Amino acid sequence: MPNVNVAERILALVTTGDRAASIVGDLMEGAATRGVFWFWFGASRTAASLLWRNVAEETGRLTRLAFLGLAVYIGVELVFTGLSGLAFFGAIMGSGHPLHLDSIGWKLWFAAPVVVSSLFIGVVMYSNGSGRGSVGACPQASLQHSLDTMRRVDEVRDQMRLTTRSLRGQRADLSDFPPCSAS
């Protein structure tokens, strides 16, 4: 039967590897007489049941983990926002010119909180979760971080547009004055 390993990997997300393998083996035995549809229906329902069992039986621990992850995320955001503010202020005060937010360095800087907070949340989940129990929170965290990254890219792009417009405006203002050599 094709793609049986995919079913095993999906089940291994919600239970141990050897349990997932034995469940897939059982489903393969059943599918020999009942067909491929029965196999996938059984695998998906089993994965959903095992996932729900993890969530239902460890609601308190998963909620605590979620809040811990949120606290880590907010903490990292605050640190980077503070450092960004200092960097902006320092750069503007030092050179007197607007910053080029479209540079690679600033793009990396804006993406850094997502990477760092994901890393920290992963560490927190690994150290506080049993592995199986934290599985339910991982897709949610990944989705949230993907959306957040997209939001950040949009924010940076908007900021870049504003900066560019500001720079063009300053140049236009300067062009109103005749050059010194012409006077």
Add this chain to the structure above:
Amino acid sequence: MRAAPSLGEFEQIVLLAILRLGDSAYGVTIGAEIAACTRREPAPGALYTTLDRLEDKGLVTSRLGDPTPQRGGRAKRYFVLNSKGLAAITRAQQSYRRLLEGCGLPGLTYA
């Protein structure tokens, strides 16, 4: 002292099926035994979740068998009732029996 684990209806059905099958109790045979005795096909999700829960409660123990080619080289997981599981199902069935005594349900007689 910890209270004895309570058993749901499906947990009792699974434990009794394992007991009936002896050394050959694994997912497929347990499901087939339940279907044969209760005329109710158990959903795979419900069956494996219950087996996991019973093992976590310490009522059954499992061991892996040899991998077979029909299963794509995957081993069967055999389940056996331990003394705690046997005590739990006995207690649960005794409770049922006490409740049933005197009910006069047709087809059921208790001494």
